[in-house]
Amino acid sequence: MFRPALSLVLPLSLITVLAACGNGEPVAPSIRPAMVVQPQPAAEMMDTYPGEVRARLEPELAFRIGGKVTKRLVEVGQQVKKDQRLAELDPQDVRLQLEATRAQVAAAEANLHLVRAERDRYKKLLDRQLVSRSQYDNAENLYRSGAARLKQIKAEFDVANNQAGYAVLRASQDGVIARRMVEVGQVVAAGQSVFTLAADGEREVSISLPEQAFERFKVGQAVTVELWSQPDQRFPGRIREMSPAADPQSRTFAARVAFTQGEVPAELGQSARVFIAHNGEAPLAVPLSALTAEQGRPYVWVVDPQTSTLKRTPVRIGAYGEKLVPVLEGLQAGDWVVAAGVQVLREGQQVRPVDRDNRAVKLAAKE
Incomplete structure (x- = not known):
């Protein structure tokens, strides 16, 4: 007698539970994560x-004169600024040459002063007709020769002064010392590479x-x-x-x-x-796991970057590679493609894009 009653109570209680669960409110569909990637050029x-x-720009820096290296002021990998001192040569010889040229300039100036005074004196005598014209012309020629000699010696002094400055090697521009080819004590020739500067x-x-x-x-x-x-x-x-x-x-x-x-x-x-x-532009490629097919027609799932919903996109593919498959038509470089679990997806489904490390991905097309 109790068994029929119990059999009626159990269905009624189950109906009550189901009714309590289904209160008429729609259940929001869960948004599942989806690993997404962007197509890459097909390496195959x-x-x-x-x-x-x-x-x-990688200029080779060298001294403009020869000599013995006495100082090396920078190391490989060091950042340098334009005109920074990098190395120095023994300046003794160029300084002696500079002093000798300076003495020659002084001698030439004294000689010019003498021949100028001599010319002026002969000019006054010529005006009074106390000397011949040829004597005056000779004094004039000595003056011009002395002036030219002074100009020549001053130019040589400028060269010697520059030579003294060339004993210091400076950076031609901002950069990094990429290579060093000399050591302190080494004798280098003019133009021999000392440093390579990565500008x-x-x-x-x-x-x-x-x-x-x-x-x-x-x-x-x-x-x-x-x-x-x-x-x-x-x-x-x-x-x-x-x-x-x-x-x-x-x-x-x-x-x-x-x-x-x-x-x-x-x-x-x-x-x-x-x-x-190989020939022109390389096709794009996607992982093998991103590709699926229906009735022999391959397609991939492309994620809409605005709504994060899926769209079935037919593609034309090339020969399969070890990990990738070339996509000859149907995809753009900026598309986001689902790379795993494509068999259980459906058109218009909303997903949560993540990368291979399960980190959220902000969808944006490549520029």
Whole structure:
């Protein structure tokens, strides 16, 4: 008798619980996180060359006279200012030469004073017809010769004075000492490189191009640069210059790549990789996990940066790589693509974009 009653009580109690849960208010759908990435140039369709960040201007600093180095005032890696003293030569010889020239200037001035007085005296005598014209002309010629001699000696004095100043090597502009080639006590010749200065300003990447593919490259060609310190970010650049002759040892052609973006956090000596497309512009690539298909038609989920909702975007793809797949059509470089769990997503679904470390991502298209 109690069993039928108990069987009626249990459904009624379950209905009561369900009714209490469903109070008629709609339940807000939960916003699930979605790992997003932006398409990158397909490395499989590009040549990669290792390089080093260098200054665009790297003048070789040298003394303009020869001599023995007595002081070295800077070290490699030290920041220097324009006209800062870098090294000094033994100044004894140039100072002696300066003093000798100064004495010659004094002698020439005394001689000029003498011949001037002699000329003036002969002029007065000529006016009174006490000397011949030839005697006066001779005095005039001696005066002109003395004036020319003084001018010559003064020029030699200026040269000797400059030579004395050349015993001090100064920085030609602001920059960093990138290389040092002398030590104190070493005797250097005029023009022998003493320091290499990496001038402040633009930074470039120095690379070497193989001779078997040299004809595929040209000045002005667009490239992308990746710094080892920032492996997840690439910077646009172009080939600024190419050496017309191969290095005799490595048989490669030196080239310089300039950044075309305004501010690039590249420091001197950093390692970098330069990516150059085989034929024109390289296609974009997305992770394999971002790609799915329906009825043989591949597509990806693109996140709307304004509403964080999903949109199914058909794409045309190339040959699969080890980790990436090239996207030939359908995506832009500034799109944000869901990179994982794409099989359980639906059109118009709102998501919370995160990166691979589960940190929130502020969606914004690339400039």
